[in-house]
Amino acid sequence: MITTFKGNVWKYGDNINTDVIFPGKYTYQKMEPEEMAKHALEDLDPEFVNKVKNGDILVAGKNFGMGSSREQAAVAIKYAGIRVIIAKSFSRIYFRNAINAGMPAIKSPEAVESIKNGDEVTVDMEKGEIITPKGTFSFPPYPQTVMDILNSSGLINYIKSKIINK
Amino acid sequence: MGKTFVEKLMSKKAGKDVSAGAIVSIEPDYVMSHDNAAAISNTFKKIGIEKVKYPERVVIILDHEIPAPKESSAANHKEIRQFVNEQGIANFFDINNGICHQIFVEQGFAMPGKLIAGSDSHTTTYGALGAFSAGIGRSEVAAIWATGELWFQVPETIKIVINGQLPPHITPKDIVLYIIGQIKADGADYKSVEFTGDTVGAMGIGERMVLTNMAAEMGAKNGYIPPDQITFNYLKGRAKGAFEPLYSDEDAMFFKTIEFDVSQIPPSAAKPHTVDNYAPIDEVAGIKIDQALIGTCTNGRLSDLEAAAKILKGKKVKVRTLIIPASWSVYKEALKKGYIETFIDAGALVLNPGCGPCLGAHQGVMAPGEVTFSTANRNFKGRMGCRESEIYLGSPLSVAASAVTGEITHPGRFL
Numbered sequence: 001m002i003t004t005f006k007g008n009v010w011k012y013g014d015n016i017n018t019d020v021i022f023p024g025k026y027t028y029q030k031m032e033p034e035e036m037a038k039h040a041l042e043d044l045d046p047e048f049v050n051k052v053k054n055g056d057i058l059v060a061g062k063n064f065g066m067g068s069s070r071e072q073a074a075v076a077i078k079y080a081g082i083r084v085i086i087a088k089s090f091s092r093i094y095f096r097n098a099i100n101a102g103m104p105a106i107k108s109p110e111a112v113e114s115i116k117n118g119d120e121v122t123v124d125m126e127k128g129e130i131i132t133p134k135g136t137f138s139f140p141p142y143p144q145t146v147m148d149i150l151n152s153s154g155l156i157n158y159i160k161s162k163i164i165n166k
Numbered sequence: 167m168g169k170t171f172v173e174k175l176m177s178k179k180a181g182k183d184v185s186a187g188a189i190v191s192i193e194p195d196y197v198m199s200h201d202n203a204a205a206i207s208n209t210f211k212k213i214g215i216e217k218v219k220y221p222e223r224v225v226i227i228l229d230h231e232i233p234a235p236k237e238s239s240a241a242n243h244k245e246i247r248q249f250v251n252e253q254g255i256a257n258f259f260d261i262n263n264g265i266c267h268q269i270f271v272e273q274g275f276a277m278p279g280k281l282i283a284g285s286d287s288h289t290t291t292y293g294a295l296g297a298f299s300a301g302i303g304r305s306e307v308a309a310i311w312a313t314g315e316l317w318f319q320v321p322e323t324i325k326i327v328i329n330g331q332l333p334p335h336i337t338p339k340d341i342v343l344y345i346i347g348q349i350k351a352d353g354a355d356y357k358s359v360e361f362t363g364d365t366v367g368a369m370g371i372g373e374r375m376v377l378t379n380m381a382a383e384m385g386a387k388n389g390y391i392p393p394d395q396i397t398f399n400y401l402k403g404r405a406k407g408a409f410e411p412l413y414s415d416e417d418a419m420f421f422k423t424i425e426f427d428v429s430q431i432p433p434s435a436a437k438p439h440t441v442d443n444y445a446p447i448d449e450v451a452g453i454k455i456d457q458a459l460i461g462t463c464t465n466g467r468l469s470d471l472e473a474a475a476k477i478l479k480g481k482k483v484k485v486r487t488l489i490i491p492a493s494w495s496v497y498k499e500a501l502k503k504g505y506i507e508t509f510i511d512a513g514a515l516v517l518n519p520g521c522g523p524c525l526g527a528h529q530g531v532m533a534p535g536e537v538t539f540s541t542a543n544r545n546f547k548g549r550m551g552c553r554e555s556e557i558y559l560g561s562p563l564s565v566a567a568s569a570v571t572g573e574i575t576h577p578g579r580f581l
Contacts, residue, residue, distance in 0.1 A: 015351055015440060019546035023553075024525035028201050028231055029238050043548040063352035066385060067546060068525075069287040070202075071303040092356045092387055093287055097303040143189050145317050155305045159213055159312055 004124050005083045005104075007055040010048065011117040014061035018068040018094070020044040022076045027068070036072045037079035054081040057123070059115050061087065064105075065094025074098045084123050086130060088112045099146055102154035106130070111137040125150075168415025170323040171390055172358040175298050175412050179281055186322040186419075196223050196275050197310045198284035200266045201230040204245040206285060209308040218253045219314040225257040226250060227269045232261035232520040235528035264493025264519035267291040267379065267463040271371070272493055274404035278393040278411035283310060288463050288543065290381045294374035295401070296393030296411055298358075301382065321358040321387045322421035323414070328363040330429030335578045337473060338369060338376035339465055339541065339561040343434035345426060346384050347444020355385035357421060360414060365428055366391060371400045372467035379464050380543055383441040433577060436559040439547040447564055450574045456536040458483070458569035460562050461490030461517075462524045465541035468499050470562040475505035477566040477580045478512040484572035487514035488530045490522040514569070526551030539568050 020043040022036065041048040058077060064087040065073060074097040077085070085098060088109040098105035104125065114134040115121060122131040130137045142150070152158035169177070169185070177184050179192040199206055203226045210218075218224055226246060234240035243261070250258040263269050267288055270276055278296030282289065285307045292299035302316065310316050328341060346353070359381045366374065374391050381389030391397075393411045401409075414420075433447040460466075460474050471491060489509050491497040497519055500506050509516050523530035524542045531551030532538055538550060538557050545557035560568075563577035570580065 017440075017546045019544070019549050020553075023548050025527055025531075025551050027525070028242055028527065030205065030242065043553045063355060063385065066351055067287065067544060069285055069289075069301040069303055071305060074303075089352060089355060091352070091385055093301050093303065096306065100303055100305045145189055145191075155309055156209060156212055159309050163213070163215065163312070 003126055004122060005055070005057065006120065006122045007057040007083060008053065009057050009059050009115055009117060009119045009121055010052065011059040011115060012044065012061070015063045015066055016044060016060055017066045018070055018073040021065065021073040022070060024068065027070050027072060033075050033079040036076040040076040040080040049080055052081045055083055056081055057121050058082045058085045059087070059112055060085065061112065062089045064090050066091040069093045071097045071101065074101045074103060078103045086111055086123070099149055100155035102150060104150060106139050108137050108139045167419060168417040170358065170414045170418045170420065171360060171412050172298055172321055172323060172388070175279060175281060176318065176320045184320050186320050188320045189317055190320060191315050191317050192281065193315045194223065194283045194310060195280040196225050196282045197307055198225045198227065198266060198270055198282065198286070198289060199307050200227050200286060201242060202285050202304055203249065204242045206304045206307045206311070207245065207249040209305055210311050213308065213312045215312055218255070218311045221253050221255050224255050224311060225270060225275055226255060227259040227263060227266035228261045229264065229266045230521045230525065231527050232518070262494065264496070265463045265466060265521060268466065268492035268496070271295065271375065272495060274401065274406045277401060277405050277409035278397065279409050283307070283316060287382045288379050290386060290389045291375050291379040291463065293378040293381070293388050293390040294371060295397055296391065298388050298390065300388045321356055323358040323360055324354050325360045325362065325420045325423040327423060327425040328361065328365040328428055329425070330365055330427045332365065332428060335433055335563055335581050336428065336431060337561040337563060338373045340431060340434040341365070341428050342377050342380040343436050343444060343559065344428070344431050346380065346442050347434070349384055349424065351383060351440055351442040352385045354381065357386055359384065359386040359389045361389060361391050367394065370396065370469065372469045375467070376464060383543055433561060433564050435564065435574065436545055438545055438556040438558065441543065441545060441559065447560065447574065447576050450558060451576055453558070453574045454537065455485055455539045455568055455573060457530065457532065457538040458485055458487040458565050459523065459530065459538055459540040459542065460565050461488070461492065461522055462542040463492065464543040465562050466490055466492030466496065468496050470541065471496070471500045471505045472503070473562040474566040475508045477563060477570065477577060478514065479508050481512055481570050483513045483569040485569055487569040488517055488522065489514050490517045491519050493519050523550055525549065539565050539574060541565050
């Protein structure tokens with residue numbers, strides 16, 4: 001079950017697109033998630049993969065993940081160590097891909113405004129709270145379907161469990 | 167209170183009355199994938215069931231790296247062909263067809279009132295024929311292959327009304343780049359976008375597809391154009407089966423309605439590195455280019471090649487010019503009409519139908535410091551394989567004019 005995340009923040013701007021998160025030239029190469037992780041944010045911040053720590057939190061401006069439907073843009077970030085993404089808003093396919101990869105994507109423009117790069121932030125999924133050095137911000141709970149997918153660590157496990165339970 | 171097109175379609179599919187905001191598990195009529203079908207088949211196998219639930223609903227079209235530029239792509243294609251055989255997937259289109267979005271429409275899978283999902287963000291294109299079509303992720307396609315259904319949130323709808331007689335140098339691409347410049351890349355995030363108005367009604371299917379293709383670049387979940395006689399004529403003898411057109415009610419609740427008069431707009435360009443970085447062409451005119459690209463799922467159809475040929479006829483290009491018809495049937499038509507000969511005589515390279523260099527995998531990747539003027543739908547940093555290069559976007563007329571001069575040029579100069 002997903003409950004609470006605590007980690008240090010990597011903060012980026014608005015309209016971060018999938019080509020800079022996971023370049024198109026790699027999308028048709030067969031890669032395991034660990035290999036995808038080595039290219040996470042390659043054309044945005046080449047230092048990211050060298051310095052990111054397991055459990056870190058990614059924070060971004062509006063329309064995070066715009067562009068391609070490539071799922072690796074979510075998987076690469078997750079396997080690089082990021083546990084949760086907080087943004088002012090998400091592009092819709094990216095939002096789905098993050099959830100389906102078992103990585104919460106939380107929309108909170110207020111929290112994003114208050115968070116600085118490197119801050120330590122806590123996200124409480126049950127209470128729907130983001131605790132930053134400048135204050136606590138609440139976000140609405142996910143619909144049940146989405147929580148079920150996250151609690152199964154992603155869509156594929158969720159489908160598996162549904163098929164088994166039938 | 168009436169309903170929007172998408173509310174009606176999702177209500178019909180869900181078997182209950184739903185409105186914007188509801189989450190429904192529904193069965194797509196078709197699910198499209200391309201070269202990423204290899205990765206999807208691996209995910210599918212992890213679910214642990216043997217057979218695709220509805221193989222007749224699966225459409226796979228190879229287009230991203232065709233023919234295979236390297237061993238890994240060839241292995242990828244091989245894996246897909248094996249999977250297609252194992253699963254008895256009849257709707258498979260190998261490397262000798264063309265771009266998935268063009269083939270999907272040409273083959274008659276895109277029909278009014280159908281629900282279509284695809285593992286490509288420009289799946290929005292099929293709305294030009296009155297379908298609901300949305301891009302989804304790879305795992306989601308695997309889930310549909312396994313169970314036949316997927317969760318969707320019923321979106322709110324933005325109505326975009328386009329009116330005005332188009333000047334000869336203005337194309338649907340100019341209109342849509344202009345609109346994206348106004349409403350921005352997140353202007354329609356999560357929304358269904360309905361394009362209407364006299365200008366849209368006067369467009370052919372190929373031109374309408376430019377609008378719905380680019381709906382993805384405003385963040386839209388889907389783009390939709392109400393089907394009319396032009397749609398029905400196109401589908402005669404082509405549609406894969408019966409269909410029921412659906413339309414928004416007069417009193418439906420729209421999130422907002424935006425009106426554009428396009429009779430006076432200048433040719434549009436998008437500057438690096440975002441599609442909403444709009445400029446009227448005069449603002450960027452004179453910028454030197456190294457490569458011109460005419461094609462892709464946005465602008466590789468007959469009307470686009472006709473526009474390019476009109477400008478290139480009897481002239482020579484000054485820069486590397488890549489021309490990629492969207493499908494072999496487009497290629498053949500262009501051949502009959504003499505456009506291909508015009509391109510060859512002008513010194514352009516005519517490539518095999520496919521995605522080409524649009525996503526930076528092969529067939530014209532760029533070197534550091536280079537500039538491409540392209541008819542594609544994206545100009546993100548690194549998109550064409552090199553993060554130190556720049557991409558400008560424009561119409562086939564503008565790109566062809568610029569290929570002749572070697573710098574970004576107003577197409578009116580040659581018309």
